[in-house]
Amino acid sequence: NAGVTQTPKFRILKIGQSMTLQCTQDMNHNYMYWYRQDPGMGLKLIYYSVGAGITDKGEVPNGYNVSRSTTEDFPLRLELAAPSQTSVYFCASKLGTEAFFGQGTRLTVV
Amino acid sequence: AQSVTQPDIHITVSEGASLELRCNYSYGATPYLFWYVQSPGQGLQLLLKYFSGDTLVQGIKGFEAEFKRSQSSFNLRKPSVHWSDAAEYFCAVGPQGSQGNLIFGKGTKLSVKP
Numbered sequence: 466n467a468g469v470t471q472t473p474k475f476r477i478l479k480i481g482q483s484m485t486l487q488c489t490q491d492m493n494h495n496y497m498y499w500y501r502q503d504p505g506m507g508l509k510l511i512y513y514s515v516g517a518g519i520t521d522k523g524e525v526p527n528g529y530n531v532s533r534s535t536t537e538d539f540p541l542r543l544e545l546a547a548p549s550q551t552s553v554y555f556c557a558s559k560l561g562t563e564a565f566f567g568q569g570t571r572l573t574v575v
Numbered sequence: 576a577q578s579v580t581q582p583d584i585h586i587t588v589s590e591g592a593s594l595e596l597r598c599n600y601s602y603g604a605t606p607y608l609f610w611y612v613q614s615p616g617q618g619l620q621l622l623l624k625y626f627s628g629d630t631l632v633q634g635i636k637g638f639e640a641e642f643k644r645s646q647s648s649f650n651l652r653k654p655s656v657h658w659s660d661a662a663e664y665f666c667a668v669g670p671q672g673s674q675g676n677l678i679f680g681k682g683t684k685l686s687v688k689p
Contacts, residue, residue: 469618498676505584507665507681508619523676555618562607562626562669564677566618 467491471556471567478546478574486541486570488556496559497539498523499531501552502569508555514539546574577602579666579680587686588656596651596683598666606668608649609677610640613663622664625649626671636660661687 472487490497495516500508510523514533528550530542539558543550551574556567580599588594600606607626611619623634630642640651649666666680 500679505681507579508679510676513676557619562624563621564619566611566620568616568618 469556469558469565469567471554471570473570474568475571476573478543478572480546480548480574482546483542483544484546484572486543486554486556486572488539488541488567489537490539490556490558490565491537492558492560492565493536494558494560494565495536496564497533498557498559498564499529499539499541500555500557501525502555503552511541511554543572548574550574577668577678579668579678581664581666581680581683583683584681585684585686587688589688590658591655594651594653594656594660594685596664596666596685598649598651598680600647600649600666600668602647602668602678605644605671607671608640608642609667609669610634610638610649610651611665611667611679612636613665613682615662619665622651656685656687658687658689661685 469490498513499511502508509525512531514520517536520531554570557564578601609624610622613619625632625642663682663684665682667677669677
């Protein structure tokens with residue numbers, strides 16, 4: 466039981482490039498989330514999903530897209546990377562009221 | 576508006592000393608309350624949670640927290656801090672039930688000096 470797995474752990478992007486942050490969970494949780502964490506700002510919700518085929522915007526969705534074709538996977542897509550998207554990204558899944566977090570992806574846009 | 580306030584950005588305590596991290600929340604209904612810990616380079620790990628009942632809840636690693644409805648607070652405490660407790664701590668609130676999203680505070684970084 467691996468929990469929530471995020472790949473890659475680190476990535477440097479050039480402005481305007483695109484990439485997908487991968488997130489997989491093996492706990493059969495319906496709820497999944499993407500957060501970004503910036504120094505001194507806590508965690509901000511980007512997108513979330515309440516089940517396969519259903520996604521919704523969080524607090525800071527601009528510049529990102531998600532999909533949820535399966536229960537296990539919840540990839541986050543950056544289409545045109547901008548320096549403001551330099552951050553640490555966390556994926557989480559939830560069973561009942563407890564959320565489980567991945568180890569994060571540190572993204573730098575230069 | 577729903578929000579979580581952690582007034583202390585950074586706290587330094589001596590090893591063996593007691594610790595209290597403050598958390599205040601603003602929420603329309605009675606929320607579920609959580610404390611998470613994040614070690615450097617790691618994800619968030621749940622320390623403890625409060626749903627209902629006894630307002631003093633015990634968590635992992637010797638932590639406890641007390642829910643005070645009248646003060647809208649959920650402060651985290653530990654009687655004797657260990658060097659391994661150095662980390663960042665996040666308070667979070669969420670709606671009752673399994674639906675809904677967590678709202679996080681900005682975090683308190685704890686440093687432990689020998």
